[in-house]
Amino acid sequence: MSQEKIQGGAMGGVDELYREVILDHFKSPKNKGRLAAPNAEAQGMNPLCGDQISMTALIENDQIKDLKFEGHGCAISQSAASMLTEATKGKKIQSVKELIQSYKEMFGINEGEHPPLKINLDSLGDLITLEGVKKYPVRVKCAVLSSNTLMQMLDEFSKKKGP
Ligand code: ZN
Numbered sequence: 001m002s003q004e005k006i007q008g009g010a011m012g013g014v015d016e017l018y019r020e021v022i023l024d025h026f027k028s029p030k031n032k033g034r035l036a037a038p039n040a041e042a043q044g045m046n047p048l049c050g051d052q053i054s055m056t057a058l059i060e061n062d063q064i065k066d067l068k069f070e071g072h073g074c075a076i077s078q079s080a081a082s083m084l085t086e087a088t089k090g091k092k093i094q095s096v097k098e099l100i101q102s103y104k105e106m107f108g109i110n111e112g113e114h115p116p117l118k119i120n121l122d123s124l125g126d127l128i129t130l131e132g133v134k135k136y137p138v139r140v141k142c143a144v145l146s147s148n149t150l151m152q153m154l155d156e157f158s159k160k161k162g163p
Helices: 016-027 075-088 093-106 121-135 137-161
Strands: 040-046 051-060 063-072
Touching: 016 075, 016 121, 040 137, 051 075, 051 137, 063 075, 063 093, 063 137, 075 093, 075 121, 075 137, 093 121, 093 137, 121 137
Parallel strands: none
Antiparallel strands: 040 051, 051 063
């Protein structure tokens, strides 16, 4: 076993090979900011680490036409938000929900509301680089903050829209 792991700290559990991708999203986040005229938004926070994420979206015809996030916190939480917006912008709501489910199953999380999906790694984009975080449950909360926030936004949007 020659594979090096970074222990503890802000990048706890992340494979050395992936650090660069993660730090790149942290330093130069994609889709950062706030939409001028969103029709959906949500906020999430992770008090364990002090991470905060807020998301704004424009949803039309069951598709996420545009999506931005703002926030602050550790490198894992903020890079995950950048990766997530990149992986989900322009997609249909249903496939975004499946992507989030696959992403959470990558960390061994299944809320029990649905049978496990066959994890679709291709759909995850750069989010796959965060897989090593699963060994550190405290860091997993950082990694899934933005996906929980996005899921909450989609659920609230569906309720508002009605059946
Ligand atoms: Zn964090």
